[in-house]
Amino acid sequence: MIRFLLAVTLFAIGNTLAHAADAWPEVVRIGVQKGDPLVALRASGELEKALAPHHVAVKWTEFVYGAPMVEAINAGEIDVGTVGATPPILAQAGAAPDVTYVAYAPQYQKSYAIVVPARSEVRSIADLKGKKLAFAKGSQGHLFALKALQDAHIATSSVQFAYLDYSDARSAFERGFVDAWVVPDPRYADTELRTGARTILTVGDLSVPQYAFYIATRSFATRYAATLRLLFDVLDKQTRRELADLPQTASLMASNTGVPIDVWNRALPRLEWGVHYPIGADVIAAQQDAADLAYREHIIPKQVRVQDVIVDIQPH
Template identity: 70%
Template sequence: MRPLRGLWWRTFVAFVVCFGCQVPAQADATWPATINIGIQKGDPLVALRASGELEKAFAQHGVAVRWMEFVYGAPLVEAINTGDVDVGTVGATPPILAQAGAAPGVVYVASAPRMQKSYGLIVPANSPARRIEDLKGKKIAFAKGSQGHLFVLKALADAGLPASAVQFVYLNYSDARAAFERGFIDAWAVPDPRYADTELATGARTILSIGQLSVPQYGFYIGSREFAQRYPAALRLLFDVLDRQTALELAHPAQTAQFLSQNTGVRLEIWTRALPRLEWGVHYPLTDEVVKAQQDCADLAYREHVIPRKIDVREAIVDIR
């Protein structure tokens, strides 16, 4: 089998090119001059950026592609709210905070597959904890407003524990990793590839995977309402190219891990461990099942005073078909 940029990659390029004519078209009112895309480590947009294939697809319509990387979802939401980013992917929590707070113009445009093993609640290798009930009175870290925030709240609710039963420690990923290694926190809700990195480096144990929660959890592709309503064709092209490329990447995990390692600076063994757990893919429009699960998250956020008011998730969905 040839390297990732070999035969199968060129086959994909040829497939994408056939979407449009051979001579790039000039941008018109149907297409933006530029599409600004926000990415986070571990989401499939990282591989799409590294491949350069989206730029080729959008060149057929005279559209430039600009990428911006974020550490977690909350800053990405803010960038969409200010107009610096047009579309990006996040977990369940950031769009709920946006709708209930100061960024009501942020909307759902597509969803990712159900999260199963890409997010874990981990403890140090020598910890006596085997389940979340064993963390009563202990410190659990996560990035405030991240997917991990509602992950932990839902896990506690499933166990019949109030949020007051544990101590929340709000830390970004780099600070949480340092605190975890030094024993300053007792548990950490963390996504891949940082999850895999911590397992390999410290021997951390997983006491709960996100797929074990009582209600499914999903990732989402979000954008500004103005952009989604004005340029639905641009979003459809983005997602269709992403979907096809993702299928190819997941069919060749060893090559994809090597490719991602070379293009992200994250070690090969980390991607090799993380890749089989990542729920890559994109679906639009949002299904009733996905909306119901996200509404459960929103209701939980309201009950736990994460958001100041109740919200109806459907009011923040734009159908781009």
């Protein structure tokens, strides 16, 4: 009798968990940035079609960079989005510990760079001593800059940081108010084409890989895992098609972002588009390295353990 009751109880628990995993929200609110593949997915309408049988609407919100997106997730304004390495580390160490990692993009390689004006005498990271380096505070570029200086054995105190958003940084860069700029595509490509900016380091040159991540609140990730799984699977399929036809994708992105097509033609071949889940130990280790660096450089007030905020979204 006891065995029978135990079996019934386990069966009920299993059904409850399965039901919870297959729950669907009325709407999924997605945050996007100009250079990420979610922009193309938004333009395609494929996600809306895939979610229609489950009666789930889609709401898209665009952000300039990752830190404001994390704030929006923490405030309950959006459910999921993609950001660089830095924003979720700040979230875990600060006021948004409910933000979790649910998937990741391929390793950053060529789509983020430190650039200098064409006629600059700066040729390497070592030449930045005593110079002004611009980046958006709390962005992927923030930890990129710190890691680049660490790799070059340059003390951060020997470089002047200018915390500027992208529009202000572009203006300061063109006017000569800063000596170097940490910038992602498509802004990176636009700066190369319009100003002749010269690259001194790309993010793939760092000693430890850095990644972009898909993040969500723990409550959304655990309750609506099926929604995230479908989002990632549709995104992966859509991204494969887009990368197989770059001219068409450049046209699509230009018409949906206002960024000129020549910029997309330059940026798209080096964008690390894609999505993978669940998150593997090697990726977690790389992100932990970034978190430890953020603590050592006093970017966050306490040490964090990245593994604690990973939610494993399992494939079918």
